[in-house]
Amino acid sequence: MYKANLIAAALLIINGSGLADAGSGAGVAENLIAEQLQKMDTAIQITSIEPSAMPGLYEVMLASGGLLYADPGGQFFVQGQLYRADGDKGMVNLTEKRLNARRLALFSAVDAADMIVFKPDGEVKARVTVFTDVDCPYCRKLHQEVPKLNALGIEVDYLAFPRGGERSAAFAKMQSLWCAAPEQRQTGMTKLKNGEAIASLSCESPVLEQFELGKKVGVTGTPALLFPDGQLVPGYVPAARLAAMLGLAPQ
Template sequence: MRSIPRVVAGGLFAALSLPVLAQDPAIERLTERLEVDGQQMPVERIQETPLEGFYEVRLETGERFYTDADGGYFLVGDLYENAEGGLVNLSEQARNAERAARVAAIPDEERVIFRGTDEPKARVTVFTDTTCPYCRRLHEEVPRLNEMGIEVDYLAFPRGGMSSPGARELQQVWCADNPSEAMSTAKREEALEGNASCDNPVEEQYHLGMQLGVQGTPAIVLPDGRLVPGYVPAERLATMLGLNDE
């Protein structure tokens, strides 16, 4: 994926349709003006910011930047509020909210779910790869997490891409009659039986992960949308969810 500075410098945006959620006239005018070398940017959404005269632009690629009302100046980076309690990363808050919404929209039948016998107190979503050593280590913590009332939902993220052995193994998991059992089998480094050619969401989830900022596995998405990279022990994860305070 090309970064915004490269695209702005080289004028490499393709001309795409421009769906904009808000109907504010100023935002509509700005959408029309967002061009590089005469080509319109692939805008997904534009919204106001607390900074007067500046707007947040989200592209269809998932990238974000800030611009003035005329589209004459671009600012790439995070926007912070200097609040009474310290600096607040408004950009990260927006990313978390979007991440939480997009993950919540994934139906249960497209997840591989591990939950205890009691009603869960919290649910975490984990982008995983069965060939990843730290994913296997985290999976060993799943029974303990379930005991503490934490449901663990897996999504697929083959870290080597869709041509990797991990991608095929994940497809076998999702195609299995019992995906959770197949997931545990794969995490034990045991051979899986069955095909990988059924209709499955592995590739879609892989691309979703990249859009949401996943760069490796495991990648844990908390209920509020925060992205926690890497292995986290069960007790620490429970603390992050506020369950050890109960």
């Protein structure tokens, strides 16, 4: 089951904390876990392996944006959510907290000038980042609600995620969009989302970089909404519900 979700490339990559020296207890476990995963499929990319909050369980962060848990011997693997009982907060989802933190760390490298931003006229009460494909029907439906979101004080920041990759028609359109002058990008986004054409342009744009970022944070389809706390919400969300999810009462 896990292979369909976790395979991302052809090399095993260990970075971040990396594999520690095999002479230490932690290093031995990390090596064993990595070796077992590579035996099962060399295409699995590993970002880091480190002890989890649960004693005796290791956390395996994957380049695809997923997370596995393993025993120190690399014999048992679990794909799922790890919770901790907290007397005040109830059940705390440790898996989601780790993934949220990783998404925010990756997203922090994005230059604000590379996003296409739709701001409210007044106070910005909340922000949502949207990985979008201009040819995606539900992306177009969400874009129709951007005026409502802006009216509620929600800023919408767009990043490119052409689902078909760099050889797709959507990629070419979004390349032209991001190559346009900054003051033309809002209008261009709306035109493309309405099925209209814009001038064909070519430049060194951030479209492919944003597409790769989307894959790293776990985007598998569009639209995908990244919340300020790092939570990733897949799919179209109506304006009123989105406002509530961001802690705003619809007006």
